[in-house]
Amino acid sequence: MTTAVPARTSAENRRLIASLIRDIPDFPQQGVGFKDITPLLGSAEGFRATVDELVAAAPPAIDVVVGMEARGFIVGAPVAVALGAGFVPVRKPGKLPAATYEVSYDLEYGSETLTIHTDAIKPGSRVLVVDDVLATGGTLAATAELIRRLGAELVHVAVVMELAFLEPHRRLAEAGLGETAITALVTVEG
């Protein structure tokens, strides 16, 4: 006989998720408190809860999930499958084989360039962006610019963890993304 395991509530899922993300001081450089999601990914229950909560955050009729290299691939791809949407990778330079658009930006520990195939998303498509961490907002702002260049519509952003003390919303507002709907499963205030 199998015993039914009661489903966790969303609040319980989010507490589980928060408990499985660890803080690594001074990585990758002095002064940065790195939020390591590998224990979360390594937990069957935790990873399941993460995907369930990100999927629940999505508005209806998403055509495409965009995930940013590399951790955005891990959390974005299963969300795309669950939503019945396609998955489009935003990659670091020199990785995508066909014609690309590129945007450069600064992040908490350095600067980076992101690229997308120029034909990756049909104009007018409804896009959900999924990533693990929203920190300064630089990666998200660059990704939003790439989606805009393709003529697609960024309808929602879902991240596992927001580092509110880095004030990503201020940077996103400066980038014209103040009205963009964002769900963070876990928010770190300080």
Ligand SMILES: O=P(O)(O)OC[C@H]1O[C@H](OP(=O)(O)OP(=O)(O)O)[C@H](O)[C@@H]1O
């Ligand atoms: O809001 P921001 O300040 O831009 O930072 C958030 C980004 O930083 C991390 O990616 P990273 O560039 O370190 O790449 P990785 O996923 O390959 O580790 C993280 O996965 C986010 O994409």
Ligand SMILES: Nc1ncnc2[nH]cnc12
């Ligand atoms: N503190 C941090 N931890 C994990 N990923 C990050 N991306 C940018 N800042 C980060």
